[in-house]
Amino acid sequence: MKKYFIALIIIIVNLLSEAKANDDSGNLVYPNNFNLSIPLKGGKIPYFNAPVNVTGSFGFTMSGLYTSYLRWVETHIGIINGYGFDGQPNLVWSTGGPSFGIGDFIDSNGTIQLHSKIKNFNVTIPNVFNFDTGGYRLVIFYKYNFDHRVGLPNLNKDGVAPQDTHGIPWFISGTKQFSFVKDYPISTITGPKVICDEGIYTITNVVYPGQITLDQPDSIATLTHIGNNQWKITKIGEGKIKIVSTLGPNVVKKEISLGARNDLGTFRVSPRIMGVGTYYIYYEDPEEMINPVANWTISSTSNNVQIFPDGPDKAVIHINSWNSNQLSANSITVTAVGTTVCGDNFFREIAIAGGAEILDPDL
Known part of the structure; x- marks a missing residue:
């Protein structure tokens, strides 16, 4: 039991x-x-x-x-x-x-x-x-x-x-x-970096874009909401402005140039020029104000030189003679000609000396 x-x-x-x-x-x-x-x-x-x-x-x-x-x-x-x-x-x-x-x-x-x-x-x-x-x-x-x-x-x-x-x-x-x-999302602003007359900007990655404003030193542009998370900026004057999206603690800005300057950009030569040989010259435009270079020219009073286009904003330089005993005696001038994104003429010129790799007289 x-x-x-x-x-x-x-x-x-x-x-x-x-x-x-x-x-x-x-x-x-x-x-x-x-x-x-x-x-x-x-x-x-x-x-x-x-x-x-x-x-x-x-x-x-x-x-x-x-x-x-x-x-x-x-x-x-x-x-x-x-x-x-x-x-x-x-x-x-x-x-x-x-x-x-x-x-x-x-x-x-x-x-x-x-x-x-x-x-x-x-x-x-x-x-x-x-x-x-x-x-x-x-x-x-x-x-x-x-x-x-x-x-x-x-x-x-x-x-x-x-x-x-x-x-x-x-x-x-x-x-x-x-x-x-x-959880406030972070906006993404897409649109042109340069405005010639007006530009359209879209706020993406969010359903509600928050407050959209212009950060500008003077009244050189106007901002108009055109629907579908899009805004139109109209150029009044010259200079730089920023379109700003503020969503809670998240603030996103995009810098915009009003008008395209034709005096910016950088020439770069590679490899370093040290004598007879083949070299490459580039025109770099981080501001995106210049259309691809339309024409390259090269001249020299002391050297036998040639230049040939090699794609957008790039050319090949052939140096066929060189004074290796006196670098300063070598004189080479390169010009790049084209237009800005707003249609103005663009002309840049640079003198290349021996040993040069990155040159720009306007920097």
Whole structure:
């Protein structure tokens, strides 16, 4: 008799152990591995002034008591905003989530397991909530159907928990919930670096571009919003300005030249000129104010030289004679001719001396 009593105690202890849940609601069926697959910021869901797309996954764990009596689990992905005086969560939004049948707990050998397979979800939260208040949480709402033979106290029929067991429509994930954090995006400004008359600028990477302004020393340009995150800048005077996008703490600026100067840019010669040979000369225009060089010329009073175009803003120099005894006696002049992006004439000239590699008299 004693050994039967001990065996009964062991069975009861095992049942109680299996019934213990891992979430703080103490349920015998509950979510596990609730994770999000979107980039989080400090463990929180980033949002801005737009719908928030959230993807993730989770599964379910059931107590050993339910292995023969659980029928299905229904879920919703929802948002709560705190709890009411009755201790129940304030549901503000929800949408259907994945469902789980008893087949989702059966492994490849046909054995019922305590943990289900993991399922994915993909939801879009509408832009109607003021998440700035900080009380909003993304949670799993769930309920499950069971066979009455599971032997729950005071319940002698099939039912749905928590409606039939607790008198409430849903359980919610207790130990893992995700809050929200405002994440201001960084704008990207695209458009020309030089304005001859007017230019169109687009603010990309954001739904809401923030405040768009001009940073200018004088009133040398006007700014007009033309829709679709686009602004038109009209040139009034000459000089440099900046178009500025301010979005929360993020400030992005793009410098713009009003009018194209024809006296900028740099000549570069490579390799270093040391005697007879072939060399390359480049015209570099980081301000993007000059069209590709239309014509190269070369002249010398003391050397036999030639120059040939070799692509946009590049030419090949052939030096056929050289005074190696007196470098200063070697005299070579190169000119580049073309137009600016605003149609004005462009003419640059440079004198190349022995040993030169990077030369520009205007630097």
